Amino acid sequence: MQTVPLKRVTIVAEAVLERHLTADLERLGARGWTVLEARGSGSRGVRADQVAGANVQIETLVQPATAERIVEHVARQYFDNYAVIVYVDTVEVVRGDKYA
Amino acid sequence: MQTVPLKRVTIVAEAVLERHLTADLERLGARGWTVLEARGSGSRGVRADQVAGANVQIETLVQPATAERIVEHVARQYFDNYAVIVYVDTVEVVRGDKYA
């Protein structure tokens, strides 16, 4: 089956940011995303949820350029003040035209 | 440590399909899978759950040929009518003989 390579951007962030992040994704050109509830521990650990460690893991499949934009935006906007990590890998997707 | 490369097939689908998809996986030769509860947004967005956006993310580690079969099956069987995405990447697994 014919597949095309796309970037998967994964963002793990404190839950309070979910709506902000998905709005950002939409604005930056992602055509979809999947949110998983998570908990975690990191070097920072500060977060506003009194339910300790409530995180979300947001995954979005996008074109490389969009991935670049998302990573840059998340780093610039959130890294200084929030418990957030972001990383990228490559996956093979069927019907790549579905993804911006 | 000795590892072997395997394919990880990830399927994100509306929750109503979970049992059908895992039955398909079994039939197509996957020896195991992991299901994560998810929510999401995509280009289609239609789904039968009144709890909006209730998805599952199913991940299965399989041999390349099995991955091919699964992707083809999911695409043929579900793409037209359901909110489903499927993609593949490669991971390094210990004790690869455990996976079909």
Place this chain on the structure above:
Amino acid sequence: MQTVPLKRVTIVAEAVLERHLTADLERLGARGWTVLEARGSGSRGVRADQVAGANVQIETLVQPATAERIVEHVARQYFDNYAVIVYVDTVEVVRGDKYA
């Protein structure tokens, strides 16, 4: 944006092991991890939770050497007796110095 390749180690294990595994990760040098609740089916299927199939999926981003240590430890310590799988892939991370 400047990224560095890191290893992502993914462990899927019966839920009763969560605390033991995260303690192991900490000891072996991981600086953070993310835990997702999961359920699943595998070749073994034995587990101690009466809530059948309650798993956790633990993901940690680490340097290749740490990944190696973690995989070896998990395999040696848990494979014989527990429902556990572990695998590794490579992801591109911003600010790689954050991860050991």
Place this chain on the structure above:
Amino acid sequence: MDAFELVQANLLSPVVLAFVLGLAATRLRSDLEFPRDLYSALAIYLLLAVGLKGGVSLSVTPLSELWKPALATLALGAATPVWCIAILQQLGRFSRVDAAAIAAHYGSVSAVTFLAASSYLDAAKVGYEGFMPALVALLEVPAIVVALLLARRGEAASGSARAALREVLTGKSIVLLVGGTLIGLVSGKSGVAPVAPLFEGLFRGALVLFLLEMGLVTGRRLGDLKRVGPFLIAFGVVMPLVHAVLGIGVAWLAGMSEGGAALLGVLAASASYIAAPAAVRIALPSANPTFSLTASLAVTFPFNLVVGIPLYHELAQRIYA
């Protein structure tokens, strides 16, 4: 009281107000969200509770009183999809599959609408047959089956009908309703008494919470209204009125009480958004769920909840007067 006053009085009950609060919260883009497991827990509780109640009442109902209303209910459920499909295809220009999918929803029932209605009648001190919850279970299934069979006569139907029937019959709402009914039937009033503080005492309060969540869910669906078009919106308001009259009439023929007739009217008027969507999704995959779900959830459910329930009760009173 005229119809408007009735609607007004109904609107002021906590059950309906909670629904409105949920709607308002989505309009305000509040971050209020129901945890998914709370939704499932409340659904399990409500279905089991309503089954138990019906079962206890069945345990003291002679079979002779039951068979006529039961048959009438079954017949109503089986017949409804026929005209729904015709209307949707002929007047609404829907494809056969989409028409069948929508018809399955409207022929089946909404247990929550039933609960709200019985709560309304309780508050109004109107009596009704104790076995009504058993009729909910009876009315839930046949319309779905008939609609799927009719769809299969059309071209686009794929997926297995037997699998779909299995899915409906072993679906959680039927298992809990029927299971609860059997438990109530077998253990009887005295057996159920020790669990009554949970299953009876808290019932209305739990319904308030559930309707808050229904309001949130419906609010998120409102955006889909423009996608379904004016015909389906009109269908979602007019058909319940027609079905309510039919339900009341059928109840009257079956010799039921006024309160029971009002409730059967509500059942007939209500559209499923739990059992039917799941079954239809599997059996008629090419049907567009936006049509059926938006109509039943965002049009018919609120209409019945706010306007329909007092109206159908009023109708029943007039017909019985």
Place this chain on the structure above:
Amino acid sequence: MDAFELVQANLLSPVVLAFVLGLAATRLRSDLEFPRDLYSALAIYLLLAVGLKGGVSLSVTPLSELWKPALATLALGAATPVWCIAILQQLGRFSRVDAAAIAAHYGSVSAVTFLAASSYLDAAKVGYEGFMPALVALLEVPAIVVALLLARRGEAASGSARAALREVLTGKSIVLLVGGTLIGLVSGKSGVAPVAPLFEGLFRGALVLFLLEMGLVTGRRLGDLKRVGPFLIAFGVVMPLVHAVLGIGVAWLAGMSEGGAALLGVLAASASYIAAPAAVRIALPSANPTFSLTASLAVTFPFNLVVGIPLYHELAQRIYA
């Protein structure tokens, strides 16, 4: 009433019927599932509630009445694993580690079985010592400790026994049972009164929900029965009978009432499937959990629930007559 009638009467209670409904739902391959968090929430609630109840009762129990039953319970818990291991190794041909793992389960207790039994006695209007819930906590731990120590004398035992002991003692079931008991003890009857509508009033109803889930869980385990073999199935039925007699006898020696003796019989007969599995999994990793869990959950639990509870009560009556 003879034993058969007793079993029959017990079988018709909503608590047992809910379990059967859960079993049936898995057999029908229904999609009925309990949300995971509802399961945890009910477990927290039930354990805390039973602790509170015991604590309030302890607050009016003179220490002089307590020490004998407490000692007897501790002794019973510590001794049970000894013969269980012997039987499982010698007659059942199990490895020492597997034998110890199973023995830990059977020496410990099932709080839910206890709850069902006290619910049964309440319905039958049979009184019992108010401090019984405290005995649940006392009986839960020692068997696990002894079984782990005995296993360590064998070769295959790895993992740290101290870590396992920590795990049991700080495990959620002990923390909630003991914590609830202390809260009840300290605040006393009048202090607990304002929270009684939740912790007492809803208790039996919550038990019904929990047993529905237990039925679902057990149903999913039934397939494992063929893997555990006939010996273990027989063990799972016969040992509870033996242990029940022992429990009743010990209670009699400790001067407890007939109802208390029946309950101690039930406790002794019951096998753990919460505390023991978690502890054993860590302390005896090479033990196969399919053996111990399937036996205690899919054999002994249903047996006790349906047949055992009325039977042990009958036994207590005969012994005390």
Place this chain on the structure above:
Amino acid sequence: MDAFELVQANLLSPVVLAFVLGLAATRLRSDLEFPRDLYSALAIYLLLAVGLKGGVSLSVTPLSELWKPALATLALGAATPVWCIAILQQLGRFSRVDAAAIAAHYGSVSAVTFLAASSYLDAAKVGYEGFMPALVALLEVPAIVVALLLARRGEAASGSARAALREVLTGKSIVLLVGGTLIGLVSGKSGVAPVAPLFEGLFRGALVLFLLEMGLVTGRRLGDLKRVGPFLIAFGVVMPLVHAVLGIGVAWLAGMSEGGAALLGVLAASASYIAAPAAVRIALPSANPTFSLTASLAVTFPFNLVVGIPLYHELAQRIYA
């Protein structure tokens, strides 16, 4: 009773003991954990319940009785951040942004502390104005708004103030409190009666469960105490005392009853850990949440719960005597 006896009596209530049990469980490193959805479910329930109660009471309160306490509460909320920021910046050497973030928490309120206090007064049979829950909603918002505005005069404030205000006003705690109040107001005592078994009867029991979870959450935060430093710990104990006196004084000026004054004292003394953290996190991203959350959750909340509530009541009695 002197203050020590009061504290002691308060400490022995199940509500406070459950909090202590939660703390103890984390200290013992127990695996006891609250499912996340249970936490959310309890929060939804408690906020809605307290709103309903307030609304029913408002429905029989003449506006003339209400406006003075309402204005007084608003003024208190708006003024508190001013001196808090000054103290934290001048004496505590905190940056303006951190000072504003902490001030937003201490000017706003903790609904759970309020619930525990009203539960305490109920048990002590002390009456208070029925509209107190409405004051909770009134006091929650202004301090956050004022603190954010003051922070913006400083340099480091980024993020949109309007977005933050939106976030507070449409946040779930305000929506549920205000929504519940409106439902109670509109449906009145008789309308709410059928849902009272859930929303009134179970209230205190649910509070016990919630405080158990609060104890677990607080326990996990205790480790952060060393990171916040002695000044903030002292602030977290001294400011509540000051604010309590202010709250009682303001209530006295507004002509409220002694019980109402005690409650307004508690409200003023309490620090937010639900609405404020979420809003501040968005509006003042560079503020360190460890400071504000640890102080309000791990210092002020337990202090108020155990020592503050009886103390402020005693203070109110003296001032009113």
